[in-house]
């Protein structure tokens with residue numbers, strides 16, 4: 344196979360060698376338990392964890408003690424949603440979220456829905472943004488939490504987080520945001536944005552897998568979710584379990600590296616993203632952008648290729664790693680629930696591919712991808728009965744189909 | 748995805764891609780699936796006289812397995828009578844291409860398209876026969 348090109352950085356990213364270097368001592372000589380208070384092995388581990396806490400807090404405008412380390416954003420989202428629901432059940436049993444959230448938010452909400460909580464899914468527009476007025480009108484006396492992600496993992500759309508934070512503050516409900524896709528890439532400030540709880544994951548920012556963090560506000564207001572894991576009382580009792588010291592060190596270093604040149608890197612990624620979009624669109628007709636044209640994460644490009652199916656395309660450019668949340672890989676033949684929520688036409692949803700960029704992608708790679716994508720789409724359109732119809736002026740959406 | 752060499756070959760070098768003229772009397776067209784489900788297969792056959800399939804073409808909107816299934820089906824159709832064409836089952840295609848279990852349904856599309864094409868052709872032949880009968884009758888003047 345030709346040299347592989349990785350454009351699936353919204354799924355996970357390669358570890359930055361500098362992160363690995365920072366982690367190494369804690370995988371070898373400095374193996375101590377950060378909770379061991381009686382010897383230097385423990386002290387050096389604790390010191391490293393404290394530094395990482397500062398590194399993460401610095402990127403959020405938070406206090407270090409408001410950072411709780413977790414095994415990742417799935418755990419973080421579960422703790423926030425189920426933990427708050429349990430803690431504040433006497434205040435109310437209503438939670439507001441949106442249909443385009445990651446499953447790690449949707450599924451805990453579904454779980455609560457089965458346990459006597461009420462979940463409201465806000466509507467989203469064709470770009471995947473919520474309506475602030477609808478949010479304001481949906482909050483009731485019984486609402487305890489609003490959970491709206493910052494940047495969407497599939498379509499890249501950014502939500503107006505600061506405005507949402509303001510509304511939640513006015514109404515006196517907690518505001519949680521999943522920032523997996525924006526942490527380290529887009530400026531975040533928990534004070535300015537009125538964020539009470541936030542969840543993130545290291546492996547999306549060139550850090551290691553299996554480690555993440557939550558921000559849990561300590562004052563104005565103080566937030567106290569019930570823990571998911573009970574035990575030794577680590578992390579202010581919010582997350583028991585011996586700390587993953589090398590992972591946490593890696594998360595801290597990854598955060599610091601992102602913070603160092605966020606503005607220039609964000610500009611570089613946005614440039615590559617738009618180069619890819621423009622390159623593909625100038626070589627092909629009937630290509631549509633999924634998600635918001637400007638209010639989107641620098642790394643995410645999601646394109647719909649009319650008349651062709653995403654998996655076949657990706658099999659065609661095998662050396663390029665991208666992703667389709669929309670392949671009909673299962674017998675259920677359901678395209679991506681995110682694209683459906685946006686009202687994307689089914690044929691286009693089946694032909695949608697996410698290309699997501701990271702620190703190690705280059706302009707040369709993008710140019711190669713443009714060339715290959717154009718060639719493969721043309722090739723697959725040649726064998727597509729829908730493309731043939733379109734050439735004859737027949738709209739495939741208006742045909743009566745014999746479903747098998 | 749652990750696809751077999753044969754599947755990859757039929758996907759990358761699909762045999763018998765194309766279209767026949769739907770209006771030809773000796774051509775049967777089957778179109779199955781829907782863009783909403785994410786897969787559509789068009790399969791066409793041409794017979795010589797009332798005998799054997801001499802040409803088969805296909806086009807597919809769908810995944811790699813669906814494309815390879817359509818391609819393989821057209822090869823298998825060559826030289827068969829219409830009755831023999833109907834003996835091609837999705838299970839045979841799935842087995843030959845070693846489709847992973849979650850992709851077996853993609854080959855169903857090919858089987859259904861064959862049936863649809865055969866029905867279309869038989870329908871045409873029946874109509875043609877009726878027309879000949881009618882025209883054979885003495886016309887009252």
Ligand SMILES: Cc1ncc(COP(=O)(O)O)c(C=O)c1O
Nearest residue numbers: 415416417445447496521523544
């Ligand atoms: C938006 C979002 N939330 C949550 C997760 C889950 O994170 P983790 O893999 O750390 O559990 C991901 C990534 O998979 C994500 O993109």
Ligand code: FES
Nearest residue numbers: 671786810813853
């Ligand atoms: S045609 Fe639907 S998954 Fe293959």
